[in-house]
Amino acid sequence: MEPDQARAVLGVLAGAEWEEVRTAYRRLLRRHHPDVASGTRAAGATTARIVAAFGALRAERAEHAARAHERLPAPGAAAGSTPGDGESAEGDTVVLPAPADEAFLALLEAVQDVGEATYVDADVGLLETIVGSGPGACSLVVSLQGRGNGTTEAFVTLEPLGQGPPPPLAPLVAELARRARARL
Numbered sequence: 001m002e003p004d005q006a007r008a009v010l011g012v013l014a015g016a017e018w019e020e021v022r023t024a025y026r027r028l029l030r031r032h033h034p035d036v037a038s039g040t041r042a043a044g045a046t047t048a049r050i051v052a053a054f055g056a057l058r059a060e061r062a063e064h065a066a067r068a069h070e071r072l073p074a075p076g077a078a079a080g081s082t083p084g085d086g087e088s089a090e091g092d093t094v095v096l097p098a099p100a101d102e103a104f105l106a107l108l109e110a111v112q113d114v115g116e117a118t119y120v121d122a123d124v125g126l127l128e129t130i131v132g133s134g135p136g137a138c139s140l141v142v143s144l145q146g147r148g149n150g151t152t153e154a155f156v157t158l159e160p161l162g163q164g165p166p167p168p169l170a171p172l173v174a175e176l177a178r179r180a181r182a183r184l
Helices: 003-010 018-032 043-070 100-114 169-182
Strands: 093-096 116-121 126-131 138-146 152-160
Touching: 003 018, 003 043, 018 043, 093 100, 093 169, 100 116, 100 126, 100 138, 100 152, 100 169, 152 169
Parallel strands: none
Antiparallel strands: 093 152, 116 126, 126 138, 138 152
């Protein structure tokens, strides 16, 4: 679906702020999802079209962000930053520029890319996946905490399940951050 078509489906104008796009998406889902519009034959198809439209605009947004990132000065060159800017992962923490519910979904998809999600609890913001196999298998646990500035911090721990040592945490955290940000 082309971005102009996607905007028409969601009922937003070109140049609309991302928050407006997300609000329209959520509003339409609440109205047309088959769980709430069960009497409507086309509820499933309508919902699929809404989700596809949001996906198209999210992809367009990610493409623009990637182009903008290519033009940024080298790390450390900027005089200041705002919460959620700059590094998306530091040590054992992933910082995402999204509310906790959206960050949770993005991280769930990212976690499923690197392993099999074995525990998911959106209410308390916990995800667990098994990374690796055999003696090197590890439990990767992600605990989310939404912040008042619209960002979400995800704290990552890695515990060995077998007798082998766990892999280094930093590359896993960086990969989770990269994959989750690509989904926002």
